[in-house]
Amino acid sequence: MLRTVKPRNARSKRALEAREAKEVEDVRTAIFVKGTHTGEIVNGVMKELMALKRPDTISFSKKNTIHPFEDASSLEFWAGKNDASMFLVGQSTKKRPAGLIIARTFDSRLLDMCELGVDKFVSMAEFKTPKSTPGHKPMMHFASELFDTHPRFVQVKSLLMDLFNGEVIDSICLPGLEHVISVSVGPAPSLQTVNPILGDSQEEDIQNLPKIHIRTYTVKLLPSGTRVPRVELTEMGPFLDLSLRRHQAADPEMWKAAMRRPKLKKQDLEKGLGKKKKNMEVDEMGDLRGRLHIAKQDLNKLQTRKMKGLKSIPVEEDGSSDGGEQEEEPRQKKRKWD
Amino acid sequence: MDVSNILASHAAKFQSVTVEKETPLDVDTGFLTVTDLTPIDEDSYKYDRLSNLEEYLQMTARDGIQALVAALYGLPTQPSPDGPLAQLPAPITQLPRTKPLPKPKPPTKWERFAAAKGIQKRVRDKKVWDEERQEWINRWGKDGKNKEKEEQWIHEVKADAPVDHDPAKAARDARTSRVAKNERQRLQNNARAQSAAGDREERKKDIERTLATTRMSTASMGRFDKKLEGEKKLRGVKRKKHLSSKKNRHHLPYYRSWTGDVKRARKEKGAGDGILNVRKAIRNVSKGKGGVALAREANRKGAKGKRGGKR
Numbered sequence: 012m013l014r015t016v017k018p019r020n021a022r023s024k025r026a027l028e029a030r031e032a033k034e035v036e037d038v039r040t041a042i043f044v045k046g047t048h049t050g051e052i053v054n055g056v057m058k059e060l061m062a063l064k065r066p067d068t069i070s071f072s073k074k075n076t077i078h079p080f081e082d083a084s085s086l087e088f089w090a091g092k093n094d095a096s097m098f099l100v101g102q103s104t105k106k107r108p109a110g111l112i113i114a115r116t117f118d119s120r121l122l123d124m125c126e127l128g129v130d131k132f133v134s135m136a137e138f139k140t141p142k143s144t145p146g147h148k149p150m151m152h153f154a155s156e157l158f159d160t161h162p163r164f165v166q167v168k169s170l171l172m173d174l175f176n177g178e179v180i181d182s183i184c185l186p187g188l189e190h191v192i193s194v195s196v197g198p199a200p201s202l203q204t205v206n207p208i209l210g211d212s213q214e215e216d217i218q219n220l221p222k223i224h225i226r227t228y229t230v231k232l233l234p235s236g237t238r239v240p241r242v243e244l245t246e247m248g249p250f251l252d253l254s255l256r257r258h259q260a261a262d263p264e265m266w267k268a269a270m271r272r273p274k275l276k277k278q279d280l281e282k283g284l285g286k287k288k289k290n291m292e293v294d295e296m297g298d299l300r301g302r303l304h305i306a307k308q309d310l311n312k313l314q315t316r317k318m319k320g321l322k323s324i325p326v327e328e329d330g331s332s333d334g335g336e337q338e339e340e341p342r343q344k345k346r347k348w349d
Numbered sequence: 350m351d352v353s354n355i356l357a358s359h360a361a362k363f364q365s366v367t368v369e370k371e372t373p374l375d376v377d378t379g380f381l382t383v384t385d386l387t388p389i390d391e392d393s394y395k396y397d398r399l400s401n402l403e404e405y406l407q408m409t410a411r412d413g414i415q416a417l418v419a420a421l422y423g424l425p426t427q428p429s430p431d432g433p434l435a436q437l438p439a440p441i442t443q444l445p446r447t448k449p450l451p452k453p454k455p456p457t458k459w460e461r462f463a464a465a466k467g468i469q470k471r472v473r474d475k476k477v478w479d480e481e482r483q484e485w486i487n488r489w490g491k492d493g494k495n496k497e498k499e500e501q502w503i504h505e506v507k508a509d510a511p512v513d514h515d516p517a518k519a520a521r522d523a524r525t526s527r528v529a530k531n532e533r534q535r536l537q538n539n540a541r542a543q544s545a546a547g548d549r550e551e552r553k554k555d556i557e558r559t560l561a562t563t564r565m566s567t568a569s570m571g572r573f574d575k576k577l578e579g580e581k582k583l584r585g586v587k588r589k590k591h592l593s594s595k596k597n598r599h600h601l602p603y604y605r606s607w608t609g610d611v612k613r614a615r616k617e618k619g620a621g622d623g624i625l626n627v628r629k630a631i632r633n634v635s636k637g638k639g640g641v642a643l644a645r646e647a648n649r650k651g652a653k654g655k656r657g658g659k660r
Contacts, residue, residue, distance in 0.1 A: 031448075031451065032448040032449055032450065032451040033448075033451060034450070034451060036446060036447050036448065037447075039447055096447040096448075115445070116447075117445060117446065117447065117448070117449075118447075118448055118449055122445060148381060149381070150381045150382070150383070150414055150417055151380070151381060151382040151383070152382075152383050152384075152385065152409075152410045152413040152414055152417070153382070153383070153384040153385065154384075154385040154387070154389065154406075154409045154410070154413060155385070155386075155388065155389060156372075156386045156387070156388050158384055158386075159375075159384070159386055168384075169442075169444060169445075172380060172382060172442065172444060173444050173445075176380050176381060176382060177380075177444055179379065179380075179439070179440060180437060181436065181437055182427070182434040182435060182436050182437055183381065183421070183434065183435050183437055184429065184431050184432050184433070184434055184435075185421065185422065185426070185432055185433050185434070185435050186431065186432035186433075187431070187432070188381075188418070188421070191410060191414050193406065193409075193410035193413070193414075195389060195406055195409065195410075196389065197389060197394060198388065198389050198391040198394055199388065224402075224406060226403075226406050226407070226410065228407065228410060230414065230418075232418070238422055239418060239419045239422045239423075240418065240422070241415070242411055242414050242415045242418050243411070244407055244410055244411050244414065246403075246407070261445070266445065268449060269445035269446050269449075270443055270445055270446070271446070271449070271450055272443075273450055
């Protein structure tokens, strides 16, 4: 019930700490799973997508009896076991040939899924062109208005970005930009005419949805005479033509929890990440430096050194205590200033 | 001087780096992503699909990436051995997290006290300078400074110390008791943190739930069970009555209809002409046993009388 794993040694403690929730998260590790039957196309697709995603991948080489849309418990178990939060399940059946399911988890529970059917696949090996270095971050290009409007394509975009580019980084080496993953969608065939009453019949919709084209290019940066170089693209592969199939949207409650952002740190705030602040900056030592503007000082009210001779003493009436006071005064003064 | 020729030749040498689109490209430099919201050109998509489509896709990708590269090269950079490092802003696109946000660690008792008093945290060095040995030694741990007293070869003993006084042992005991105290405080802090996190509450609720089920599973709702100290009284649960039993048959509808007259009489408070309260009268005559009992009594009396007459 309240089971907590207690680390037995320093190494396992470090390993457990690495798995704990962090404010700025690591990149999602993807597990590539084969279903009961995959076939040549799906095998090739999985292999090449893995080559693009590497090194944050885990490959399950054996076949698994898995049907994520019916029962996602295996995925959740693997997610917890491997500290992975993304799945690519390849499966080819008679009803759904060459299928690829992209699933992601939140807190070791399934968040959302999308099934894609591979219609056409051109392998990397078929292009005799230079390839990108493994482990380099790709640039991503999405071309269609549907990626902003249609919920299915919004999900696909989010999943693909999470798969290839989900890590938040603070800087990138500009010569290290080597390849591009471009995702485009075919023309939308009167998508708007789909009547909302029949919106629930998914099968109808799926027939109407346009295809997704994933293309991968290497980038060549040519001098242009300005600071910004001219970009030339060369085909690299893999090329994929995908069609949308089943999907499972995220549970709104879970999605809300997953979209919660950490509060910005104080230093970041001072830097102006949250809100621009004028006349303030954080220097290299992390100290906050500010510039103040003060109105002109009134020097007439300036407090200068007090001198006894200049003091306006009220006229004393009693003369007898005069002698005693004079005796006291120097001693007191001395005590004060020493 | 006419420089247009020179400019033209210059422009010819270098292709343009500017991208012009009807709808502006949506560039998210934080994730190195660009989104082109222009719908795909249907003509180039449909006709002559095989060759034209690839060209078209590559062209749109090139335009998009050109805009992204322009945005990236416009960012402030830092030099590095591998080339300039562009300082990326925070991403605009929101992607879901992998794990929930980490919960802040609850403060220890000392931390709360220090915060209240405004005591600044100050990290002590692990090493301290040893004047005698003229080197840095550990404050604690191996050859630690805190073991100095118990490991020195000569000890100062007070004149009135007991005979069996072992100064090394006394120093050691003092140190180990300090360690034990610290450990005890650590455990207390842990327990406090757990109770603050609601683990304890959760467990308490769980136990209460179990207790309630066990009570409800006896016929008497645990009335005759052994009570523990501080056990709460169960509220809001009622016994389920078995209608077939003799005791509860007044709940049965047909039984009600039998005795309906009396009930009705009871309900109609001050029934009749308003002078006689029937309900009260029945109660009085039957000595509180009710109308049914009165009728039974009357019948029996009648029977008795008959029998008596025969004798």
